[in-house]
Amino acid sequence: MRTIAPKAMAKRVHVAVGVVMDNQGRILIAKRPDHVHQGGLWEFPGGKVEQGETLIQALDRELFEELDIRVDGALPLIDIIHDYPDKQVHLAVCRVVSWHGMPVGKEGQPTRWVEPHELDQYPFPAANYPILNALQLPERCLITGEFATPADLTRRLRAALSTGLRMVLLRAHDVSVGEYVCLAQEAIQHTKAKGVKLLLAHPHILDVVREVNADGVHLSSSQLMSLGADVKTNIPDDWMIGASCHSPAELRQAELIRASYVFLSPVKATASHPGKPPMGWVKFAELARRAQVPVYALGGLADCDVAQAIEHGGQGIAAIRAWW
Numbered sequence: 273m274r275t276i277a278p279k280a281m282a283k284r285v286h287v288a289v290g291v292v293m294d295n296q297g298r299i300l301i302a303k304r305p306d307h308v309h310q311g312g313l314w315e316f317p318g319g320k321v322e323q324g325e326t327l328i329q330a331l332d333r334e335l336f337e338e339l340d341i342r343v344d345g346a347l348p349l350i351d352i353i354h355d356y357p358d359k360q361v362h363l364a365v366c367r368v369v370s371w372h373g374m375p376v377g378k379e380g381q382p383t384r385w386v387e388p389h390e391l392d393q394y395p396f397p398a399a400n401y402p403i404l405n406a407l408q409l410p411e412r413c414l415i416t417g418e419f420a421t422p423a424d425l426t427r428r429l430r431a432a433l434s435t436g437l438r439m440v441l442l443r444a445h446d447v448s449v450g451e452y453v454c455l456a457q458e459a460i461q462h463t464k465a466k467g468v469k470l471l472l473a474h475p476h477i478l479d480v481v482r483e484v485n486a487d488g489v490h491l492s493s494s495q496l497m498s499l500g501a502d503v504k505t506n507i508p509d510d511w512m513i514g515a516s517c518h519s520p521a522e523l524r525q526a527e528l529i530r531a532s533y534v535f536l537s538p539v540k541a542t543a544s545h546p547g548k549p550p551m552g553w554v555k556f557a558e559l560a561r562r563a564q565v566p567v568y569a570l571g572g573l574a575d576c577d578v579a580q581a582i583e584h585g586g587q588g589i590a591a592i593r594a595w596w
């Protein structure tokens with residue numbers, strides 16, 4: 273009997289991708305030539321890591337070849353594993369925090385400086401979806417803690433927002449969903465005025481999600497794992513969806529529903545979940561680097577942990593006590 277050899281798995285291409293920012297926070301994008309893979313779409317400059325090169329060496333060489341700039345410092349932003357029908361890529365995406373030179377499209381490619389919120393106006397390859405999310409999310413996300421009355425919630429929220437936070441998850445599990453909607457409608461007055469993103473979190477939030485003009489909804493891990501196929505029809509298209517995750521299976525589910533971000537916890541011991549063993553930064557990094565979604569570290573963290581979280585492949589930190 274004749275045996276047929278299994279089709280050889282094509283090799284995954286390791287690509288160094290650079291998000292170059294100027295000192296006004298604008299990001300440099302370039303248009304891929306029509307004839308190349310994913311041609312005609314916009315990209316963050318970069319290219320294949322060659323044999324024997326470190327990621328930073330590849331990034332520096334590619335940005336010099338494509339843009340005539342040199343990389344002086346870069347931090348990990350997100351790692352993407354994506355299978356196109358004709359090519360499998362691993363995009364190691366870095367935020368280029370320090371560089372010199374005058375960027376030009378050396379290969380004749382059009383380039384443009386854009387604000388993070390303008391990125392959605394440009395067509396990017398499908399693999400870039402989590403990168404675009406990561407670039408529009410802040411480093412710190414507040415989770416609201418305990419409060420005595422609605423007025424106390426407002427007072428605490430305003431004090432927290434005055435420290436420059438740009439994303440808030442309104443968590444109030446002990447109130448009815450009707451009361452929750454009232455609290456959210458009050459909170460939105462304070463967040464919208466400051467351009468702060470407000471995410472809704474409540475055990476019954478999916479029943480009332482359209483009653484508040486918020487920016488997104490945050491799912492508990494059990495809500496995430498028991499989602500019906502109709503989740504996307506309940507939630508407005510332009511809303512963010514976030515989720516709390518504690519395991520690789522939950523992270524996979526968040527990727528499947530194309531979550532905008534996740535929380536991964538507990539990184540350190542935390543007063544809100546005493547007795548839960550912390551995973552520590554090494555485990556966090558292992559899980560975050562494999563996740564195809566921006567990951568906030570959560571659990572016993574404060575401002576002084578933001579840099580650690582980013583160095584370990586996270587988007588930043590989420591916390592209650594640090595800012596409440």
Ligand SMILES: Nc1nc2c([nH]c(=O)n2[C@H]2C[C@H](O)[C@@H](COP(=O)(O)OP(=O)(O)OP(=O)(O)O)O2)c(=O)[nH]1
Binds near residue numbers: 287309310318363
């Ligand atoms: N540079 C870059 N590549 C991306 C992005 N998104 C995305 O899917 N890719 C894919 C397209 C390509 O298959 C691969 C990168 O290859 P490339 O064409 O930039 O590689 P290169 O600069 O080394 O090009 P070449 O020398 O082989 O012509 O990754 C992105 O934002 N930036």
Ligand SMILES: [Mg+2]
Binds near residue numbers: 320
């Ligand atoms: Mg390239």
